[in-house]
Amino acid sequence: MHHDNTTNISPQRRYDIDWLRTVALGLLIVYHIVISFQPWAKSINFIQNDQTLTWLWVPMSMLNVWRIPILFMVSGMGARFAMERRSWWQFLVDRSVRIAIPLIFGIFFICPITTYVLRSYYDMETGYEPNAGHLWFLINILCYVTYFIGIQWALKEYPDNVILRFMSRWLRRPWMIYAAALPLMLEAWILNPEHFALYPTPHGHFLGAVCFVTGYAFVSLGDVFWSAVKRTRWSSLVMASVVFGIRLFAYTFEGVPSYLVAFESMCWMLALLGFASAYLNKPSNTLTYFSKAVYPVYIIHFPIQYAISYYLVPLSLPAILKLGILLIGTFGVCLLVYEFILRRLKWIRPLFGMKLSGG
Numbered sequence: 001m002h003h004d005n006t007t008n009i010s011p012q013r014r015y016d017i018d019w020l021r022t023v024a025l026g027l028l029i030v031y032h033i034v035i036s037f038q039p040w041a042k043s044i045n046f047i048q049n050d051q052t053l054t055w056l057w058v059p060m061s062m063l064n065v066w067r068i069p070i071l072f073m074v075s076g077m078g079a080r081f082a083m084e085r086r087s088w089w090q091f092l093v094d095r096s097v098r099i100a101i102p103l104i105f106g107i108f109f110i111c112p113i114t115t116y117v118l119r120s121y122y123d124m125e126t127g128y129e130p131n132a133g134h135l136w137f138l139i140n141i142l143c144y145v146t147y148f149i150g151i152q153w154a155l156k157e158y159p160d161n162v163i164l165r166f167m168s169r170w171l172r173r174p175w176m177i178y179a180a181a182l183p184l185m186l187e188a189w190i191l192n193p194e195h196f197a198l199y200p201t202p203h204g205h206f207l208g209a210v211c212f213v214t215g216y217a218f219v220s221l222g223d224v225f226w227s228a229v230k231r232t233r234w235s236s237l238v239m240a241s242v243v244f245g246i247r248l249f250a251y252t253f254e255g256v257p258s259y260l261v262a263f264e265s266m267c268w269m270l271a272l273l274g275f276a277s278a279y280l281n282k283p284s285n286t287l288t289y290f291s292k293a294v295y296p297v298y299i300i301h302f303p304i305q306y307a308i309s310y311y312l313v314p315l316s317l318p319a320i321l322k323l324g325i326l327l328i329g330t331f332g333v334c335l336l337v338y339e340f341i342l343r344r345l346k347w348i349r350p351l352f353g354m355k356l357s358g359g
Helices: 015-035 054-064 069-084 088-121 133-147 149-157 162-171 176-191 202-220 223-231 233-250 258-279 285-312 319-342 346-352
Strands: none
Touching: 015 054, 015 069, 015 258, 015 285, 015 319, 054 233, 069 088, 069 133, 069 149, 069 202, 069 258, 088 133, 088 149, 088 285, 088 346, 133 149, 133 202, 133 285, 149 202, 162 176, 162 202, 162 223, 176 202, 176 258, 223 233, 223 258, 233 258, 285 319, 285 346, 319 346
């Protein structure tokens, strides 16, 4: 079987993808903390501070269009690298262990704590309520891994197929990389959501599927893709910024066509991939530590965030000071729990998505 060099993926680790995954999960935690200082926080089951910081929603609205999509895209990329070293069956087992076990554990033992603290704060009836909470996206990723196992296996076994050859030629042409936004825009246009909501909507599920498959295909293209995103990283950043400006000043974030938001989302992701590829694709001790820590930290952050909020929010302190305390407290406590408990107890590691051995 002839393998076209343009579609072979590098056996070397992509440190830039590790960075993007780490930063994306970290930004999700920041995003969750900022919600507590918005006037609608209580309506979506967050502990809400009386004094709000609505100005923070401008940068959060920029993050909002790509923070979850890039997680799904990076998950697809990671799946391609994982598939390279495994059979399709080994791949399914590996993904199930890394995703399903923490998800099930979280549903029954992590997320109910968050619900209990929230209900206690608002003097509501409390009880044990298993739920997926902030781990909902793990359900999606597990679905995508299963849905697309045939496609993933085929792209690995037949890298010289007509689809990847066509995409490879297409990416060598100037500006053609932005055609990658078309599936995202089409999905948004067909489902026509009122906004770019991701959960719990069919739109969110299908958008994640598009991003997952796109990420898998991008990595399957090898150096052709990485060269394309590096070459266009500045133009992607400019276009994403322009569309964000249109959403902010022309629409004030209301009634924005969903296909326009989808295009902006892809431009941000291509820019991030381009800059990460240019500057972050190298090993570092910081990355080694935090890339292993971020998944378990994300799993435990919600009950810790809510527990701190329970005591912090009622205090008569400036909102900006509370925000700083909540950010430092949530990340600090989570990292302490990770460092001194989760990573040191071998039997507990798989419950938080970690391998039995390793740092």
